[in-house]
Amino acid sequence: MRTRRKPDWLKMRPPSGRRFTDIKSTLRDRNLNTVCEEANCPNLGECWSGRDGPGTATFMLMGDRCSRGCNFCDVTTGGMEPLDPDEPANVADAVTEIGLDYVVLTSVDRDDLPDQGAAHFAETIREIKRRDPEVLVEVLIPDFQGDPEHVRKIIDAGPDVIAHNIETVERLQWPIRDRRAGYEQSLSVLRQVTDESDIHTKTSVMLGLGEHAHEVYQTLSDLREADVDIVTFGQYLQPSRSHLDVFEYVHPDAFETWRRVAEDELGFLYCASGPMVRSSYKAGELFVDALLREGSSVEEARQAARAAAGQ
Numbered sequence: 001m002r003t004r005r006k007p008d009w010l011k012m013r014p015p016s017g018r019r020f021t022d023i024k025s026t027l028r029d030r031n032l033n034t035v036c037e038e039a040n041c042p043n044l045g046e047c048w049s050g051r052d053g054p055g056t057a058t059f060m061l062m063g064d065r066c067s068r069g070c071n072f073c074d075v076t077t078g079g080m081e082p083l084d085p086d087e088p089a090n091v092a093d094a095v096t097e098i099g100l101d102y103v104v105l106t107s108v109d110r111d112d113l114p115d116q117g118a119a120h121f122a123e124t125i126r127e128i129k130r131r132d133p134e135v136l137v138e139v140l141i142p143d144f145q146g147d148p149e150h151v152r153k154i155i156d157a158g159p160d161v162i163a164h165n166i167e168t169v170e171r172l173q174w175p176i177r178d179r180r181a182g183y184e185q186s187l188s189v190l191r192q193v194t195d196e197s198d199i200h201t202k203t204s205v206m207l208g209l210g211e212h213a214h215e216v217y218q219t220l221s222d223l224r225e226a227d228v229d230i231v232t233f234g235q236y237l238q239p240s241r242s243h244l245d246v247f248e249y250v251h252p253d254a255f256e257t258w259r260r261v262a263e264d265e266l267g268f269l270y271c272a273s274g275p276m277v278r279s280s281y282k283a284g285e286l287f288v289d290a291l292l293r294e295g296s297s298v299e300e301a302r303q304a305a306r307a308a309a310g311q
Contacts, residue, residue: 066108068178074239092127106140122157163202169215
């Protein structure tokens, strides 16, 4: 298939600055991984370098190798190593050293472990909160094979936001995601969080993979039926030639349309939507920060987040 030329609106800010260097040094000193690096996130330069505030990073727990092989993801599959028992404390120490007041944690899938790493994930949340209860913790969790006991370990650890990505519309779950993932399984994880807690829930959808508009609308409707609070839309970008091709580059106007549909028609608390938006993206973080820490109204928090993102 002929490689599609990227349009002008897909521009990346190259990593630079003292803040970027300091964060990278702290992570390497403590042998920590970030999804920013492992997934080749296009926003790494912006988030790490900072713009009008401190840089941010999304910590990736349980190693840099995944038990699954999703065809959109650049994280290496296979060859997982035993969990590092010091990682929860090391992450918490790094949060303190970097000076973050909003932390995003995610992980590889670890289907090789008895609880798929749920207890390790939960302990990292607790270590951060022990050091500073005021730090807001957002977690982007695996599906844990849909096991409610494993999901409950994350809920009981008390993060402020639990995210789990449905990734794409139901028809395209395979071949985009690993066969062990699934549309209904992901919905069940999100639904459990809303049923068993008052923790805010979040998910992400990639566009540009061949989805139809009515399928995107149905996905949004299913997510709202599961009481998901926050949704993000971003453009799929091919990490390498061995990954899925980009079906189309979706125009920014279409992303704005989906934002309005999500917020104004379907009632999501917040929707970050744009070609360069990713699930761990500071516009979403700033919305939650304004909502929970500042006590802003939903509309005030939306405006603050968009202003900070330059929208």
